[in-house]
Amino acid sequence: MFILILFVCSNWDVIMDADTLQEGEEQPMRNCAPPSDSEAPVGILAPSLPLLRNHTTPEPTGRHDFVSVDEDQISSLDPSGDTKVELHSDAGPSSKLDSEETDSPSCQRSVSTPPSGREDVPTDPDQSDSGEFVVTMLAKAKLEEQGIGVKGRSSPLIEAGIQEASALASHRDEDVTADSWRQHRKHVFVLSEAGKPIYSRYGSEEALSSTMGVMMALVSFVQSGDNIIRSVYTEEHTVVFLQKGPLVLVCVSSSCQSEQQLRGELLYVYYQIISMLTQASISRIFEHKKNYDLRRLLAGSEKILDGLLNLVDSDPSFLLAAVHCLPLVSSLRDSLSQILQKAITPNLVFSILIAKNQLLTIVQEKTVIEDVRLEPADVHLLLNLIGASSAFQAGEIWTPICLPLFNPDCYFYAYISYLDPPECTVCLLLLSTDKEAFYAVAECKRKIEEAMTAQNSLSLIAKAQSYSVSQVGVSDLRHFMYKPFDVPDNYRQLTQFTSPEMEAPYCSDEEKMRLLDLYRYMHSRIHSTSRPLKLIYHVAEKETLLAWVTSKFELYTCFNPLVTKACAITAITKLLRWIKKEEDRLFIRYPPKYSTTPNPSKSSKSSKSEQQDSADNGLSLL
Amino acid sequence: MALRELKVCLLGDTGVGKTSIVWRFVEDSFDPNINPTIGASFMTKTVQYQNELHKFLIWDTAGQERFRALAPMYYRGSAAAVIVYDITKEDSFQTLKNWVKELRQHGPPNIVVAIAGNKCDLSDAREVSEKDAKDYAESIHAIFVETSAKNAININEVFTEISKRIPVVDAAGGSSAKSIKLGRQVSESRKTCC
Numbered sequence: 142m143f144i145l146i147l148f149v150c151s152n153w154d155v156i157m158d159a160d161t162l163q164e165g166e167e168q169p170m171r172n173c174a175p176p177s178d179s180e181a182p183v184g185i186l187a188p189s190l191p192l193l194r195n196h197t198t199p200e201p202t203g204r205h206d207f208v209s210v211d212e213d214q215i216s217s218l219d220p221s222g223d224t225k226v227e228l229h230s231d232a233g234p235s236s237k238l239d240s241e242e243t244d245s246p247s248c249q250r251s252v253s254t255p256p257s258g259r260e261d262v263p264t265d266p267d268q269s270d271s272g273e274f275v276v277t278m279l280a281k282a283k284l285e286e287q288g289i290g291v292k293g294r295s296s297p298l299i300e301a302g303i304q305e306a307s308a309l310a311s312h313r314d315e316d317v318t319a320d321s322w323r324q325h326r327k328h329v330f331v332l333s334e335a336g337k338p339i340y341s342r343y344g345s346e347e348a349l350s351s352t353m354g355v356m357m358a359l360v361s362f363v364q365s366g367d368n369i370i371r372s373v374y375t376e377e378h379t380v381v382f383l384q385k386g387p388l389v390l391v392c393v394s395s396s397c398q399s400e401q402q403l404r405g406e407l408l409y410v411y412y413q414i415i416s417m418l419t420q421a422s423i424s425r426i427f428e429h430k431k432n433y434d435l436r437r438l439l440a441g442s443e444k445i446l447d448g449l450l451n452l453v454d455s456d457p458s459f460l461l462a463a464v465h466c467l468p469l470v471s472s473l474r475d476s477l478s479q480i481l482q483k484a485i486t487p488n489l490v491f492s493i494l495i496a497k498n499q500l501l502t503i504v505q506e507k508t509v510i511e512d513v514r515l516e517p518a519d520v521h522l523l524l525n526l527i528g529a530s531s532a533f534q535a536g537e538i539w540t541p542i543c544l545p546l547f548n549p550d551c552y553f554y555a556y557i558s559y560l561d562p563p564e565c566t567v568c569l570l571l572l573s574t575d576k577e578a579f580y581a582v583a584e585c586k587r588k589i590e591e592a593m594t595a596q597n598s599l600s601l602i603a604k605a606q607s608y609s610v611s612q613v614g615v616s617d618l619r620h621f622m623y624k625p626f627d628v629p630d631n632y633r634q635l636t637q638f639t640s641p642e643m644e645a646p647y648c649s650d651e652e653k654m655r656l657l658d659l660y661r662y663m664h665s666r667i668h669s670t671s672r673p674l675k676l677i678y679h680v681a682e683k684e685t686l687l688a689w690v691t692s693k694f695e696l697y698t699c700f701n702p703l704v705t706k707a708c709a710i711t712a713i714t715k716l717l718r719w720i721k722k723e724e725d726r727l728f729i730r731y732p733p734k735y736s737t738t739p740n741p742s743k744s745s746k747s748s749k750s751e752q753q754d755s756a757d758n759g760l761s762l763l
Numbered sequence: 764m765a766l767r768e769l770k771v772c773l774l775g776d777t778g779v780g781k782t783s784i785v786w787r788f789v790e791d792s793f794d795p796n797i798n799p800t801i802g803a804s805f806m807t808k809t810v811q812y813q814n815e816l817h818k819f820l821i822w823d824t825a826g827q828e829r830f831r832a833l834a835p836m837y838y839r840g841s842a843a844a845v846i847v848y849d850i851t852k853e854d855s856f857q858t859l860k861n862w863v864k865e866l867r868q869h870g871p872p873n874i875v876v877a878i879a880g881n882k883c884d885l886s887d888a889r890e891v892s893e894k895d896a897k898d899y900a901e902s903i904h905a906i907f908v909e910t911s912a913k914n915a916i917n918i919n920e921v922f923t924e925i926s927k928r929i930p931v932v933d934a935a936g937g938s939s940a941k942s943i944k945l946g947r948q949v950s951e952s953r954k955t956c957c
Contacts (some may be wrong), residue, residue, distance in 0.1 A: 146830075437828050531797065579805070583805070
């Protein structure tokens with residue numbers, strides 16, 4: 142009997158829960174994620190081979206890329222993958238000149254950190270084969286190698302899956318055995334603890350059910366040793382695992398993003414699922430029935446997850462865990478806020494105005510804002526929901542929605558309506574805790590519409606647009622992202638960032654992505670768990686980047702390649718001065734509040750319990 | 764001319780064409796690539812019926828299972844329900860029967876039920892025979908039409924039939940109170956249901 146063992150190749154590493162990692166991990170996630178669920182204590186890798194056998198029973202194939210190892214070999218492995226993570230995450234965007242400066246004494250990194258990928262290429266063909274095995278099994282998910290369908294013998298399950306998928310649109314019917322499928326930059330899979338497929342970014346879930354079974358086998362194998370699998374590094378791919386309640390999320394990425402960043406993205410996927418179903422109902426469902434097919438409840442929502450993953454790849458808001466609002470003359474923004482502030486009804490808690498998929502203004506119920514603030518991630522999920530579906534463009538929508546970071550177990554009821562049909566660029570979103578409040582909330586929309594017509598707001602909003610970096614007046618500066626932290630005068634407000642349009646040479650999608658990749662690389666260095674940096678000066682092939690984090694802000698800048706360090710520093714001083722001058726236009730500064738709680742003595746705790754009620758009687762999913 | 768507001772909800776399996784029917788009725792347009800409805804979508808259209816104006820308050824509900832539990836919110840207080848199935852999908856006809864059962868048990872007692880067999884332009888792929896559906900509709904005293912939102916067949920007729928079947932307003936205004944004072948009715952029923 143062959144046993145799948147993964148811990149023997151030299152050119153890839155399985156990273157487990159080591160203390161150092163766990164501590165560090167939360168740092169970059171600070172702004173977008175609550176502490177992760179309690180994770181199993183660090184333990185020595187004590188594999189239970191019989192358990193693994195239960196989960197994967199590959200047939201003897203005679204291929205030597207199945208490696209069998211006895212227990213001694215495994216337990217002798219050092220589970221602390223700390224240094225290995227560092228080594229591999231450094232294989233970031235390769236640069237010919239990579240110099241950096243840091244004012245952080247804790248950083249003793251040598252100036253040149255060569256991308257290490259090349260040096261790890263194994264010379265031993267056997268090792269290379271076994272490494273290749275993992276790549277094919279996980280990253281490339283080759284079906285034949287799972288013991289279910291050995292080459293030449295296709296499983297009926299797989300065929301059925303493919304046929305079914307062909308009825309669906311676009312990339313759902315991708316052939317999962319094709320090379321083009323494997324070459325996708327980033328795969329995301331969601332499965333249940335029973336190994337049932339829930340979502341795949343590319344290809345149909347049915348066709349991938351055995352692949353997902355293998356993923357689950359890996360998870361439970363490591364779990365059986367009181368440990369948690371966090372990631373697998375191969376030459377070309379990073380495989381990141383995230384376990385949240387009864388769901389397992391897996392990302393297979395060939396991008397150069399860090400493990401922390403990829404895990405953050407998986408967390409967004411998880412939150413988007415929660416926003417549709419709530420954490421409580423998901424737990425309840427799987428408590429009742431371990432092998433429940435969650436796709437029944439997510440049917441029709443794949444587009445929302447697809448949209449989220451595309452947005453995560455193309456919009457730096459997710460990376461920065463901050464919201465990008467549309468620049469607007471502060472007097473106009475204030476008048477819009479006041480319009481929202483006046484159109485209220487009992488149990489209304491958030492009034493949000495969106496234009497061109499960016500935030501215009503957001504007004505909150507008083508008692509709500511005192512206790513909690515709206516988290517950027519919740520806003521991202523709302524923006525994605527609205528952007529991902531054209532279903533909102535007709536009529537007025539009334540739908541339950543959960544804001545996972547606000548409260549993962551309860552629903553709000555969202556009223557969504559575009560104010561400028563048929564163009565559909567300005568969208569109004571009103572959140573109530575009362576599921577019966579549609580007519581009252583729709584009345585608020587009428588008031589808002591009337592007031593906006595009276596003030597000619599729509600045509601003024603239509604003129605609003607993002608700005609050009611040339612307005613800053615710094616010649617070598619090509620692009621930047623600036624995220625201020627909580628400072629006294631915007632304490633407890635939505636975390637925001639500002640960034641100009643991407644202009645030449647970042648016009649094509651490829652170039653935009655390349656710049657974002659560079660930013661992601663800088664971000665991963667700044668937020669590195671083992672050696673966080675405060676300042677990086679990075680000379681890349683076609684541009685020079687400077688990232689700087691202080692107690693007040695986080696800043697990423699991109700300059701012409703020939704800029705000097707002195708020039709860049711001067712430019713940043715000028716840029717910061719410009720942002721200070723323009724901040725009333727670039728950010729939502731003083732969002733007003735309103736009070737809609739009928740009884741002023743009610744705190745938001747009681748309004749939360751109302752939500753609990755409405756969630757209970759509103760959507761009991763079983 | 765008297766104006767009556769009639770709350771109508773559309774129910775049925777996902778993908779049978781509820782939204783398309785509403786779009787055809789309200790905007791007289793058709794989009795083959797619409798996205799699944801999220802939650803429910805509210806639209807209105809006023810049409811003349813004899814010497815009255817009927818303002819249809821249409822709740823186009825999402826057919827996906829996760830929104831199923833929300834349906835009572837939309838059919839409660841409805842004057843009529845249009846239950847839609849896809850003539851090319853036997854399953855959707857079974858779902859329709861479940862909806863009829865649910866309306867019988869929990870819906871308003873005098874609700875007018877209309878059954879719409881949509882996608883009748885695809886009769887080559889038909890799985891539900893017109894006769895079976897018609898017999899079933901008669902057995903439950905429902906309006907029955909085969910429709911095509913794509914080719915605008917019988918869409919307006921569904922709503923005209925509903926207008927016909929809605930009880931005439933008597934002098935006391937008993938039934939008009941029912942259909943107009945939506946807000947009050949909603950809050951009343953809330954006490955009992957929630």
